[in-house]
Amino acid sequence: MNLLFTVLEKHTALLTKPVHLCPTMIQTHVLEKLLNHLLSSVIDEGELDFLEDQWIELKLLDCDLSYFLGYNSQAQRCLVQDKGAADASISCKLTDAILLITQQVDPDTLFFQRRLLLEGNTALSHGFKNILDTVELDQLGFPLSHGIQLLSRAFPQPQT
Numbered sequence: 001m002n003l004l005f006t007v008l009e010k011h012t013a014l015l016t017k018p019v020h021l022c023p024t025m026i027q028t029h030v031l032e033k034l035l036n037h038l039l040s041s042v043i044d045e046g047e048l049d050f051l052e053d054q055w056i057e058l059k060l061l062d063c064d065l066s067y068f069l070g071y072n073s074q075a076q077r078c079l080v081q082d083k084g085a086a087d088a089s090i091s092c093k094l095t096d097a098i099l100l101i102t103q104q105v106d107p108d109t110l111f112f113q114r115r116l117l118l119e120g121n122t123a124l125s126h127g128f129k130n131i132l133d134t135v136e137l138d139q140l141g142f143p144l145s146h147g148i149q150l151l152s153r154a155f156p157q158p159q160t
Helices: 003-010 017-021 024-038 040-044 094-101 107-112 122-133 142-152
Strands: 056-060 065-072 077-081 088-092 117-120
Touching (some): 024 065, 024 077, 056 122, 088 122, 117 122
Parallel strands (some): 056 088
Antiparallel strands (some): 056 065, 065 077, 088 117
């Protein structure tokens, strides 16, 4: 197993400490801006309207991080909060999230291996998972997308 992957798996909480030190208002603001940028074409086409008046909790299980995502169709914007009541949740480890973001693993593979958990209104979480699966990493901009791709190459690929 790759050393970088081992370090990430064993020390995720330590590596995400800077996020925990950042005020949650800033975390949610940055995540909201990022989601609205990445999903702008999906928003323009009205494909997130199914999320109106619904909340999905995104959890990174090994990082003790959790965000609640919603959608306002009037403003055509994704909304992010640090607490709330979720209609559905999507949970995984940080390393699996990176593999998903870089599209190096199919979400269904992780789902059937119980490494990607969908709970609550599974139709809602499944629909949002499918939307996220259409996002192209290049939309993040070169430094961030290239860094994430390099990092993900250190991870072993899940067996299908």
